[in-house]
Amino acid sequence: MRGGMLPAMPERQPPPRSETIRDSIARELRGGWLSARQLSSLVGISEKAVPGHLEHLRKSASGAGETFELEPAVCTKCDYEFEERDRLSKPSRCPECKGQRLEPPRFRITTDGT
Numbered sequence: 001m002r003g004g005m006l007p008a009m010p011e012r013q014p015p016p017r018s019e020t021i022r023d024s025i026a027r028e029l030r031g032g033w034l035s036a037r038q039l040s041s042l043v044g045i046s047e048k049a050v051p052g053h054l055e056h057l058r059k060s061a062s063g064a065g066e067t068f069e070l071e072p073a074v075c076t077k078c079d080y081e082f083e084e085r086d087r088l089s090k091p092s093r094c095p096e097c098k099g100q101r102l103e104p105p106r107f108r109i110t111t112d113g114t
Contacts, residue, residue, distance in 0.1 A: 020052050021045055029057070029109040033071060035091065036104060046094055051088040054107060058088070071106040077100050 019027070024043045028034055034042070036050040045053075054068075061068040073082040073091055077099035081089055091103040 009056040022057060024054050025050070026057055026109055028113075029107055031066075035106050035110045036088075039107075054088045057109065065111065067110045069108050069110060071108075073105045074103045076101045076103060 021043060025039055028039060028042050034056070035098045037047050040047040040055075043050075046057070058068040058070075072085060075078070075094035075097060078094060078097040079111050080094050080096045082105070085091065085105075088105065088107070091102060094102065
């Protein structure tokens, strides 16, 4: 619609929750390796909101007797691994080849001793 007003977007209600978003993310991560995109789909939040929750889970996992594990992002062009990266979001490009096709980092939570 040029020059006019856009139609109103229908209001979306969040799904009813019996657990917090972080509890939902932690439950999914205990099941195995997942990327931020997969987590956002499973839990029903935006992909951009996931790293903040993951950061909190990374800090609180040891106090709960668990280990937060990170599988680093990898460049699909030159196989560069982002091993030294502390941020939990997907990098935008490879520092080696400047490629933008990257496998995102994946995460999981394991119980200490397993």
